[in-house]
Amino acid sequence: MVQASKLQTMFTDMVTARYYEERLQEEYLEGKQPAFDISAGPIPGELHLAAGHEASATGVCQHLRDDDTVTAPHRPHHIAIAKGVDLNRMTAEIFGRETGLSKGKGGHMHLFDPEVNFACSGIIAEGCPPAVGAGLAAKKRNEDSVAVAFIGEGAVSQGAFLESLNLASVQDLPVVFVIEDNDWAISMPKDRVTDVADASQRAGGFDMPGERVDSDDATAVYDAAKEAVGRARDGNGPTLLEVQVHRRMGHFMGDPESYRPEEDSAAAKNRDSIERLASELRAAGIEDEEIDELRENAHDRVDSAIEWAKDQPQPDPEDAYGDVFVGPESGVTTTETTHELAGDTRAGGDD
Amino acid sequence: MAQQDSAQAIDRELTMSRAMVEAIADEMRADEEVFYMGEDVADYGGIFDSTQGLLEEFGHDRIMDVPISETAYIGAAVGAAQAGMRPIAELMFVDFFGVGMDQIYNQMAKNTYMSGASVNVPMVLTTAVGGTYNDAAQHSQTLYGTFAHLPGMKVVVPSTAYDAKGLMHNAIRDDDPVVYMFHKRLMGIGWMPAPDGPKTPVPEEEYTIPFGSADVKREGEDVTVVTLGLHVHRAIEAAEDLAEDGIDAEVVDLRTLVPLDTETILESVAKTGRLVVVDEDYRSYGVTSEIVARVAEEDLASLEAVSRLAVPDVPIPYARPLENEVIPATEDIKDAVRSIGS
């Protein structure tokens, strides 16, 4: 049984993430009407929203501390929210503002919040090796922090993922790999690109525990993740966890989804993990009023983050040139000491 | 009309993506051994319309969706090509090259040479390049210089529908590996409006354009602007504006980086004496440096003034003001031309 307070936290994460995506969708589409132009409007560029993925992020991140590392893929918002990334600064980043997490340099696929050890990458599966590295650092330093790499099911055929499983396994590293299986990799259904329907089976090839949570049920994810994260924290090595989630929106905003059967979209919308959790809250004795309040507070937080973000200044064009390195280009020194080397004729000495 | 031409001028206009696809379809009809592999190339028709409509005619066996495994499927194209087939493999964004780069530059590009040409690799690697739509550092690069730097692959960068078709026919028929880099902004995709220019009349019949033949897209007397891809259109726009100030710029579209048509550039510079090179790739160790170096080596005497314009050596930033700062704009080209006088 998951404690009522945990259920409430998970519910809050999930409604925050869901509403966040709905609001970003609205903001994103503004200025892109009537003809959709990807570079127009207050949020330009690609935007991958995660409505339908919330249960996996919150169920896993409940077990994480700020010093645990999370890497997320191109669809990162729900994970960032569950990990406790600064919502205002994340939103400002998505709007390309100076006070954004990366001063407007990164954008929505490249969110970094070192305060809570969160990072993402837009290249499929490439967040896995850095998560292994975070686990390696923890092990070397004898710390009990863990690392979690989130990926989509489309990433399980990628070398960076498979190589990471092996490295984490052979080194017994405190890493949990979480596959969010939403059945689609853009337009490619899973069975077109792999013969293995349950990707947690890939763990077997690396002598690592693998488990699949077959429904996007936050408490089931919570339970599975408790074991996986616990195993990592106790120094008992990595786990591969796959979670069934659903893609309620297009792959990215503007995706016509003409490849997707109507019934599949409809089914994704009907399986609502948020409603499922709400009924668990009720079953745990939490009143409807309280549930509504959680929802309203979450919405207010999102609305005010968006409002704050839109009020923030645009970056100065000159800022484009900074931040390539953190230190001086010359390295730790600007001078070169002289050494007398045998056979060196540069000094002009004659002895 | 003053006279009746024997052949009627072609007025059928196509977007660059339609022209590319037409060439691919023609080649696939003519040769069973041509097939296309990539992510989202079947039902989706290519994220950037690179395979629109091909699935309907050729089916999933020849228009193949593949796992997100760039190393495996690009490498599989190398192997199929060495077995004598003519695969086309698509890397969705050139930025993802890192994932499959060994197959590209240690296998595809070198097997011919390492085998003393006893092996050859007749494949095409198509890939989308370019920014201008705020997709940030991992999805906006052109990487022209990276591919052109490594020996063993031909590198094609079309800027118009007409060129795209003729270059694609030549690419698929080539017995050597060709990297075909199409700029997203030029494809004529509904959701990413193209500038005026890439949509051109395109003959229905097949035709080939030789690699290593740059095209003078605008003739001029005062200054030579050498460029490629999207920036051909920005350079032409700049030239039209400069003409109002009495500066007559010649715009040379490289069309291919490997082989490089140094001849056409030299002829132009011999005439104008002034050279501006414009590139959407990084500035250092890249296309701009190469062009300037070649002209300096071959005809230093003609070179009165030089300027190069490219992405300063920073990753492509996300926010609009930052991206606009680093990707050369039409105004920047005009400034560069003016800065070297005329």
Ligand SMILES: Cc1ncc(C[n+]2csc(CCOP(=O)(O)OP(=O)(O)O)c2C)c(N)n1
């Ligand atoms: C190496 C690499 N190849 C291709 C892409 C393009 N791409 C972006 S998202 C995506 C599909 C990913 O599917 P999945 O991992 O299932 O995650 P989902 O988008 O469904 O959440 C692809 C192919 C990429 N970003 N990186």
